[in-house]
Amino acid sequence: xxxxxxxxxxxxxxxxxxxxxxxxxxxxxxxxxxxxxxxxxxxxxxxxxxxxxxxxxxxxxxxxxxxxxxxxxxxxxxxxxxxxxxxxxxxxxxxxxxxxxxxxxxxxxxxxxxxxxxxxxxxxxxxxxxxxxxxxxxxxxxxxxxxxxxxxxxxxxxxxxxxxxxxxxxxxxxxxxxxxxxxxxxxxxxxxxxxxxxxxxxxxxxxxxxxxxxxxxxxxxxxxxxxxxxxxxxxxxxxxxxxxxxxxxxxxxxxxxxxxxxxxxxxxxxxxxxxxxxxxxxxxxxxxxxxxxxxxxxxxxxxxxxxxxxxxxxxxxxxxxxxxxxxxxxxxxxxxxxxxxxxxxxxxxxxxxxxxxxxxxxxxxxxxxxxxxxxxxxxxxxxxxxxxxxxxxxxxxxxxxxxxxxxxxxxxxxxxxxxxxxxxxxxxxxxxxxxxxxxxxxxxxxxxxxxxxxxxxxxxxxxxxxxxxxxxxxxxxxxxxxxxxxxxxxxxxxxxxxxxxxxxxxxxxxxxxxxxxxxxxxxxxxxxxxxxxxxxxxxxxxxxxxxxxxxxxxxxxxxxxxxxxxxxxx
Amino acid sequence: xxxxxxxxxxxxxxxxxxxxxxxxxxxxxxxxxxxxxxxxxxxxxxxxxxxxxxxxxxxxxxxxxxxxxxxxxxxxxxxxxxxxxxxxxxxxxxxxxxxxxxxxxxxxxxxxxxxxxxxxxxxxxxxxxxxxxxxxxxxxxxxxxxxxxxxxxxxxxxxxxxxxxxxxxxxxxxxxxxxxxxxxxxxxxxxxxx
Numbered sequence: 093x094x095x096x097x098x099x100x101x102x103x104x105x106x107x108x109x110x111x112x113x114x115x116x117x118x119x120x121x122x123x124x125x126x127x128x129x130x131x132x133x134x135x136x137x138x139x140x141x142x143x144x145x146x147x148x149x150x151x152x153x154x155x156x157x158x159x160x161x162x163x164x165x166x167x168x169x170x171x172x173x174x175x176x177x178x179x180x181x182x183x184x185x186x187x188x189x190x191x192x193x194x195x196x197x198x199x200x201x202x203x204x205x206x207x208x209x210x211x212x213x214x215x216x217x218x219x220x221x222x223x224x225x226x227x228x229x230x231x232x233x234x235x236x237x238x239x240x241x242x243x244x245x246x247x248x249x250x251x252x253x254x255x256x257x258x259x260x261x262x263x264x265x266x267x268x269x270x271x272x273x274x275x276x277x278x279x280x281x282x283x284x285x286x287x288x289x290x291x292x293x294x295x296x297x298x299x300x301x302x303x304x305x306x307x308x309x310x311x312x313x314x315x316x317x318x319x320x321x322x323x324x325x326x327x328x329x330x331x332x333x334x335x336x337x338x339x340x341x342x343x344x345x346x347x348x349x350x351x352x353x354x355x356x357x358x359x360x361x362x363x364x365x366x367x368x369x370x371x372x373x374x375x376x377x378x379x380x381x382x383x384x385x386x387x388x389x390x391x392x393x394x395x396x397x398x399x400x401x402x403x404x405x406x407x408x409x410x411x412x413x414x415x416x417x418x419x420x421x422x423x424x425x426x427x428x429x430x431x432x433x434x435x436x437x438x439x440x441x442x443x444x445x446x447x448x449x450x451x452x453x454x455x456x457x458x459x460x461x462x463x464x465x466x467x468x469x470x471x472x473x474x475x476x477x478x479x480x481x482x483x484x485x486x487x488x489x490x491x492x493x494x495x496x497x498x499x500x501x502x503x504x505x506x507x508x509x510x511x512x513x514x515x516x517x518x519x520x521x522x523x524x525x526x527x528x529x530x531x532x533x534x535x536x537x538x539x540x541x542x543x544x545x546x547x548x549x550x551x552x553x554x555x556x557x558x559x560x561x562x563x564x565x566x567x568x569x570x571x572x573x574x575x576x577x578x579x580x581x582x583x584x585x586x587x588x589x590x591x592x593x594x595x596x597x598x599x600x601x602x603x604x605x606x607x608x609x610x611x612x613x614x615x616x617x618x619x620x621x622x623x624x625x626x627x628x629x630x631x632x633x634x635x636x637x638x639x640x641x642x643x644x645x646x647x648x649x650x651x652x653x654x655x656x657x658x659x660x661x662x
Numbered sequence: 663x664x665x666x667x668x669x670x671x672x673x674x675x676x677x678x679x680x681x682x683x684x685x686x687x688x689x690x691x692x693x694x695x696x697x698x699x700x701x702x703x704x705x706x707x708x709x710x711x712x713x714x715x716x717x718x719x720x721x722x723x724x725x726x727x728x729x730x731x732x733x734x735x736x737x738x739x740x741x742x743x744x745x746x747x748x749x750x751x752x753x754x755x756x757x758x759x760x761x762x763x764x765x766x767x768x769x770x771x772x773x774x775x776x777x778x779x780x781x782x783x784x785x786x787x788x789x790x791x792x793x794x795x796x797x798x799x800x801x802x803x804x805x806x807x808x809x810x811x812x813x814x815x816x817x818x819x820x821x822x823x824x825x826x827x828x829x830x831x832x833x834x835x836x837x838x839x840x841x842x843x844x845x846x847x848x849x850x851x852x853x854x855x856x
Contacts, residue, residue: 096833096837099837100837100838103837138683142679145675145679146672146675146676146679147671147672147675148672148676161669162669162672162673165669165670165673166673166676166677169670169673169674169677170677173677216747217748218746218747218748219746219747227685227689228681228685228686231684231685231688231689232677232680232681232684232685234684235680235684236680236684264672264676267676267680268676268680271680271683271684272683276683276684276688279688280688280691280692280695283692283696284692284695284696284699287692287695287696287699287700287703287704288699288700288703289703290703290707290721291703292703292704292705292706293692293693293696293697293704294693294696294697294704294705294706295693296705298746299706299708299716299719300716301708301716301717301718301719301724301745302715302716302717303717303718303724303725304717304718304724304726304731304846304849304850304853305724305725305726305727305728305731307724307725309718309722309724309743309744309745310744310745310746311706311708311718311719311722311745311746312745312746312748313705313706315689315692315693317692317696317704318688318689318692318693319689321692322684333748333793334747334748334749335739335748335749335750335792335793335794335795338748338750338791338792338793339748339793339795340719340721340722340723340793340795340796340797341706341719341721341722344707344721345834345839346833346834346838346839346840347834347835347838347839349838349839350834350838350839402785403755405755405756405761406761406764406785409761409764409765409768410768410772410780410781410782410783411764411768411782411783411784411785411788411789412782412783412784412785412802413782415784415785415786415800416785417755417785418785418786418789418791419750419751419753419760419789419790420750420751420752420789420790420791420792421789421791421792422791422792422793422796422798423735423786423791423796423798423799423800423840423842424796424797424798424831424839424840424842425839425840426839426840429838429839429840430792445792446792447750447792448749448750448751448752448792450750450752450753450754451750451751451752451753451754451755451760452755453755454755454756544752544753544754545752545753545754545756545757546757547756548756549754549755549756549757552754569752569754570749570750570752571752571753571754652754652755652756655756656755656756660756661756661757661758661761662756662757662758
């Protein structure tokens with residue numbers, strides 16, 4: 093990494109750190125405090141009207157079971173409506189290019205993809221979806237799936253902090269307030285910032301340009317900025333254009349790139365402050381944040397270094413070694429602006445890309461893959477990152493308790509068999525799903541038919557696809573052609589599993605912890621702040637991630653790294 | 663005891679209300695404000711000539727093959743610089759197909775610009791970008807093409823170099839991103855030379 097790259101990284105981390113506290117305070121005020129007065133004054137009438145229309149009293153608290161039920165029904169209805177809209181797109185308005193409806197399996201895959209905050213794109217963006225499908229069918233989920241994730245995180249934190257109760261908040265109250273008071277204002281401001289940089293926002297049909305040398309260039313248009321703002325802030329990642337944030341209409345300038353990279357982990361970062369504020373232990377919030385940032389920085393430095401070192405096979409052809417690996421990357425972002433984006437998008441479960449991960453060097457591509465496989469807890473998606481991380485926190489406390497021979501306690505709450513069983517379910521199901529589906533695709537005809545690259549790189553393509561689906565990330569090694577029935581169905585199932593079979597045990601943990609009475613702190617209580625805790629937490633995350641995925645990673649990117657240095661080609 | 667409609671109706675109503683706000687009011691507000699404050703950018707920073715024909719977008723690369731103009735990076739979007747079908751090659755580091763393409767492009771680049779056989783070719787000159795619409799080339803790539811362009815136009819190379827300099831976009835706030843030369847703008851400036 094060059095000195096200017098280090099400067100960019102420091103600049104970036106400082107900006108993220110500075111924004112964490114204000115955002116955490118805003119989250120606290122909106123979700124568990126009295127709100128922020130000027131905002132309430134403007135938005136309260138809209139909120140009141142919404143409650144009247146929905147017919148819900150948001151002050152009525154729900155048990156974990158009631159909360160989960162509301163969440164699942166709400167998600168199911170949204171997914172079905174989106175699936176139907178995509179299926180019928182050809183007959184619906186705002187379709188200036190006259191795109192036909194999607195096939196059943198593609199509509200299923202896309203609906204599952206958006207309701208789970210994944211935004212896996214088996215479809216081709218500007219070349220297959222109408223403005224209506226993008227703006228209503230997909231953008232709707234960009235808001236609500238982010239709100240659902242953040243609501244779940246808030247519910248879990250409430251479970252941790254409340255005593256001897258059976259309620260963890262009201263689902264409808266949480267998602268509506270998150271949408272109105274956090275996501276919408278943030279997106280309005282952010283999309284204007286994007287347009288000021290050159291991101292497009294219109295409802296025009298394609299522009300037919302006659303290029304300087306007299307060829308025809310058809311330029312796709314559409315409401316990009318409004319969708320890009322929420323895809324970034326809601327950690328969704330699904331771009332309007334096929335090339336996502338690599339497309340100059342979606343990410344035109346280096347400054348725009350920086351702002352997008354900053355906005356991706358914003359919600360996840362702010363939620364750690366919210367955790368500290370809620371538990372009355374701000375140092376705990378920062379200890380969790382530090383663990384995330386340590387892994388993130390390590391990933392960034394590794395990825396940037398391997399991409400800057402480039403590919404010896406290509407250097408031998410006479411391509412400048414100093415330029416690094418530029419295949420699939422934009423000149424305006426350069427190596428560092430591309431690899432930092434790749435690391436952020438993988439770490440924060442966003443999935444927007446400003447460069448093509450499939451063309452990374454093997455070790456450079458290993459970084460985003462491994463960050464996804466750690467369970468999307470390194471910052472993680474909006475809400476999903478915090479609740480995923482808290483699962484590791486509970487596991488860390490449990491292991492630490494066993495090591496010193498005391499009943500494990502987390503912030504005074506006893507961690508018992510029920511919680512640990514639920515923790516194990518939420519850790520093992522995703523890892524198992526990734527590995528089983530990857531193995532299945534590798535030994536199946538349909539799996540290999542989709543490959544864009546041969547050799548170990550092909551295995552990485554498949555592993556990345558299922559990791560991204562289960563981790564609800566959405567980025568891909570895009571050479572893999574997944575718009576085929578078997579891929580669309582298995583990836584759709586993987587996304588639903590990775591979202592809901594994790595979310596339900598976590599809400600159950602929330603209910604179980606809420607019912608307990610916190611014991612007063614005593615000399616034997618394991619402190620959940622300070623460097624000892626952070627190191628133990630990091631150890632737990634790396635151990636679980638490494639043990640689950642090392643064999644698969646060894647056969648994919650690791651072996652390809654050595655083969656590349658021996659000049660092997662496939 | 664809750665009945666099924668009790669469970670579904672609030673969810674259905676919430677979907678409609680949130681849908682109306684996030685997919686109706688929100689994008690329309692953004693569109694309205696974008697048209698008001700940045701009308702040109704909101705429509706794609708299009709470049710038109712005197713009679714109103716759109717010649718391209720300042721943000722998007724387009725194909726150039728004439729020796730009198732600077733050439734952009736190779737493109738994997740559609741059949742090349744297809745602005746309705748963006749994307750990269752997605753070929754991996756150990757791909758035979760990618761190596762073959764690069765080898766051919768390196769040879770072509772040196773021959774076209776009459777460079778000695780041991781010239782290190784800039785990576786951006788032979789690799790495809792992620793979008794397939796990259797509007798920029800590196801400064802070194804532009805300088806290596808300068809002589810050819812000057813010869814083909816029969817103008818002094820110093821004039822070409824000056825144009826490259828004025829069309830180099832430097833990193834934002836000095837550290838963000840990399841400098842690059844906007845090929846379309848540079849070529850339009852070349853064509854406008856008296």
